Amino acid sequence: MDYASRLMHPAIQSLLLGTLALLLVSRRRPRAGLVTGTLALAWVWLASCPGLALALRDGLLPATPPRPARIGAIVVLGGGRLPHDGSLPDDTRAGTALRWWRGGLAPVLMASGRDQADDLARRYREAGVPRERLRVEHASTDTHENARDSATLLRAEGIRTVAVVTSPVHLRRAAACFRHEGLAVWPIAASDDDEAALRRAPAWLPRRDALTLTARSLHEYVATWIYRRRGWM
Numbered sequence: 001m002d003y004a005s006r007l008m009h010p011a012i013q014s015l016l017l018g019t020l021a022l023l024l025v026s027r028r029r030p031r032a033g034l035v036t037g038t039l040a041l042a043w044v045w046l047a048s049c050p051g052l053a054l055a056l057r058d059g060l061l062p063a064t065p066p067r068p069a070r071i072g073a074i075v076v077l078g079g080g081r082l083p084h085d086g087s088l089p090d091d092t093r094a095g096t097a098l099r100w101w102r103g104g105l106a107p108v109l110m111a112s113g114r115d116q117a118d119d120l121a122r123r124y125r126e127a128g129v130p131r132e133r134l135r136v137e138h139a140s141t142d143t144h145e146n147a148r149d150s151a152t153l154l155r156a157e158g159i160r161t162v163a164v165v166t167s168p169v170h171l172r173r174a175a176a177c178f179r180h181e182g183l184a185v186w187p188i189a190a191s192d193d194d195e196a197a198l199r200r201a202p203a204w205l206p207r208r209d210a211l212t213l214t215a216r217s218l219h220e221y222v223a224t225w226i227y228r229r230r231g232w233m
Contacts, residue, residue: 005219010215011044011047018037018041020036048206049207050202050204051203052214053213053214057168059217061168073106073109074100074101075112075146075164075165077143078093078114078115078117078146079166079170088124091191093167093190096188100163100165101133108134108154109133110154111135111137112137117136118138135153143173143227144230147180147181147232148181150178162178164178166190167189168189169220173220173224173227174187176227177227179233180232180233194212194213
C-alpha cells in the first residue's frame, strides 16, 4: 500500500490530527490544540459508524444494466481476500466468479492482476475449471491496467462482452475502465465488505469493520476522480 492510500484511512488522518493537537499544545496554543484534538476523536468515531460507512458505500454502487444475451468471459480482478487453505468461498471475488462460471454465465474465466492472477488460476484448476477455459492476465498492477491488458487478450479471441467481478465499492470504476477499453460490461459485485452485518448493527455505534469500509470507500472516491482526470474511464 502506497503512502497516498494510507492517508485515505480515517485512523491515519485522526492520528495526524492528534499529533498536530499535541504540537499546538506544546507551542502554548491550548485552545487550538483542544479543537484539533476534538476533531481527531470526532472524525475517527464518525468514520467507524455503520451509518456513514454504508452511505459512502452505497454512493459508489453502479446501476446494474440488463444482462446481455451472450457473455464471452467472466473477468475476476485480483486484490480481494484469499484464504490460506486454498479454498474459494462464495463471498470472495474469486468464489463469486467461480459460482457464476459454474452456472454457465460464460465459457471463459479470466483472472487479472499481477498480485493474484497466477494463484487464482491454480485454485480454479484445482476446483475443476479446465485449462482451456482459463485465461490469465498477470502483468497489471492497477485497475486501469487490469482493463487495458485484459481487453487486449480478450479482443484477440473475439470476445467483446464480459462480466467483471470485484468488490462492491470498486465495481463502478472497474466497469467504467473496461467499457473505456471497448468492451460491453455486466458488473457483478462480490459480497466481501460485511454489508449485511453493518446493516444489522446500530447506525451510530462505532465498529472496526465500518471503519475499514469507510477507508475503502474514501480511497475509491479519490481513485475515481483521478481516473476521470487521466481519461481512464
